[in-house]
Amino acid sequence: MTTLVTGATGNTGRQVVAELVRRGESVRALTRDPAAAAGKLPAEAELVAGTHTAPESLDAALKGVTRLHITVTAGLAETGPELVRRAVDAGVQRLTVVWGGWVGPVEEAVAASGAEWTRLEPQEFMSNTLTWTESIRNEGVVREPYDHPSALVHEADIGAVAAVALLDDGHAGRAYNLTGPETLTPRERIAILSRAIGRDITFVPITHEQAVDRLMATGVSRADADYVVGWYAEPTDDATTVVDTVEQVTGRPARTFAQWVDEHAERFR
Ligand SMILES: NC(=O)c1ccc[n+]([C@@H]2O[C@H](COP(=O)([O-])OP(=O)(O)OC[C@H]3O[C@@H](n4cnc5c(N)ncnc54)[C@H](OP(=O)(O)O)[C@@H]3O)[C@@H](O)[C@H]2O)c1
Incomplete structure (x- = not known):
C-alpha cells in the first residue's frame, strides 16, 4: 500500500510523511523541488517531483497509489477537484485533506469523490x-x-491524526476539528x-x-x-x-x- 502526500515539505505535510514512515508505510512525498527537499524528510520516503496544482502531470506519481493526503495550498481551489478525480481514477481508495481554513472546492471534491475520505480541520x-x-x-x-x-x-498531532485516518478503519466521512x-x-x-x-x-x-x-x-x-x-x-x-479529537483518534493526549x-x-x- 503506497500513500502519496502533497505539500510534503510543509508544516503539516512533513509530519504526515514522518508518521506514515514511522508506521512502516510506503510513502511518496510530492515536492516542486526535490533537491531542496532532500534531507528534510525521512530517507525512507520517496521524493517525487511535481505540483498538486498541475494534476495532469501527476500520472507517474499516482501510479500504484491507493492512499492520498492532500494539503490545501494557494492555487488548489482551481485545480484540486481535477486532482481528486484523477487520483480516484488512478486507484486511490482513501483520501485525507488538511483544509485551507474553510470548506472550499477541494474539500467539497474530496467529500464527493466516492472514495473514503477524512477532512482535518485544524x-x-x-x-x-x-x-x-x-x-x-x-x-x-x-x-x-x-x-x-x-x-x-501541534503540527505533529495533525500528522498523527492523518496517518490514523489513512491507515486505520473507522474514520471515513468524518470532519475532525483539531x-x-x-x-x-x-x-x-x-x-x-x-x-x-x-x-x-x-x-x-x-x-x-x-x-x-x-x-x-x-x-x-x-x-x-x-x-x-x-x-x-x-x-x-x-x-x-479545546476539543479532545487528537486523543480520541490517536489514543495520545494532544x-x-x-x-x-x-x-x-x-x-x-
Ligand atoms: N497556519 C495555520 O494556523 C493554519 C490553520 C488552519 C489551516 N491552515 C491551512 O493548512 C494548510 C496547510 O498548511 P501548511 O502550513 O502545512 O502548508 P505550507 O507549509 O504552507 O505548504 C505546504 C507545501 O505545499 C507546497 N506549496 C506551497 N504553495 C504551493 C503552491 N502555490 N502550489 C503548489 N505547491 C505549493 C510547498 O512544497 P514544495 O515547495 O516542496 O512543493 C509547501 O512546503 C494551508 O491551506 C493553510 O492555509 C493553516
Missing part, C-alpha cells in the same frame, strides 16, 4: 510562532495586532517562550492594517490576509474551544505548546 498551528523568530532573536519583541485566545495545535490541549494568547505564549530561552520578550501591539500589510508582503493575497487577521480580531468558538517550544527553542535564541 485551528491555528503552533508553527505560526516561527514567524516570531527574527524579531525575538534580533530585538526581543513580538509584534501582533491582538492578544487573541487560540487553542493552537486543537491543542489548552487555549493561549500571544502574551501567554511569549511567557512560555521567554522562560524557555531565558530572555525577556516584549509584546508590541500593531494595528489591524499593519498586520494585513505584513502578511501581504509575504505573498499572501489581500482576501486571505483579511481573513487571517479578521480571525485574530474575532476568534471563532472553534478556535478558542501535545502542549511548552513541548513545541522545547523542540524549537534554538531557533529563537
